[in-house]
Amino acid sequence: MAEEAGFESLWVGDHIALPAGEGNPPRLEAMVALTYLAAVTSRVRLGVGLIVLPQRQPVLLAKQVSSLDVLSGGRLTVAVGAGYVEPELHAMGVSLAERGARTDEYLAAMRALWEEAPSFDGRFVSFSGVVQHPSPVQRPHPPIVVGGHSAAAYRRAVRHGNGWYGWGLDPGETGQTLRVLGETARAERRPADLGELEITITPPGPPDLDTVRRYADVGVDRLIIELEGIDDDAVDGVIESVGEIAGHGVS
Known part of the structure; x- marks a missing residue:
């Protein structure tokens, strides 16, 4: 339905462990959800945003991103952020004070892997003598x-x-x-x-x-239209509206 209506992309958010007792709705893990979406779509772009980068292991995430880009035929966009939920970051072994520095370094490390650099030496992550294949379809990497x-x-x-x-x-x-x-x-x-x-x-x-x-x-x-909390009838209305907007030449 999204492809037929003219949506440019489908996006999923990223939280792994939110504070208890705040009425948080059920949420699938972002990379798992995108893998499913890649399998059941063929044209619409796929996005993750924002992935909380400092609480992800960057070597593994670089591999996941490359794999999803290959499986989707080069349709992936990756949006990243430093995060702000301190209990979640703490549960993943990251301090609030380090989140910005980790975000910058993890981006650099992932780029090194996508560009097939054999080594990287940082404060939080380092590697040498390793490569990842296949490379992303989109070169040098999916849009960040x-x-x-x-x-x-x-x-x-x-x-x-x-x-x-x-x-x-x-x-x-x-x-x-x-x-x-x-x-x-x-x-x-x-x-x-x-x-x-x-x-x-x-x-x-x-x-x-x-x-x-x-x-x-x-x-x-x-x-990006947030659908969380919108009932099924209203979602149908959003889809119809996107079709109307696309019909007026706005994409």
């Missing part, structure tokens, strides 16, 4: 989207990301944030080989056609 609303996240997106992902922002808030991202890009001198930063936003609720156009006007490339 960096999420977060902090100055550190903006710098990370500019330095290392193909895109940036913002959560729960209306068009006005998005425009303000994109101005800050632009200032960060000028200060950090974004690498030319990364191209223009692709902008992804999850709006506060399912948007209508006029709202979609307002997002497009401020520079948004992709909207």
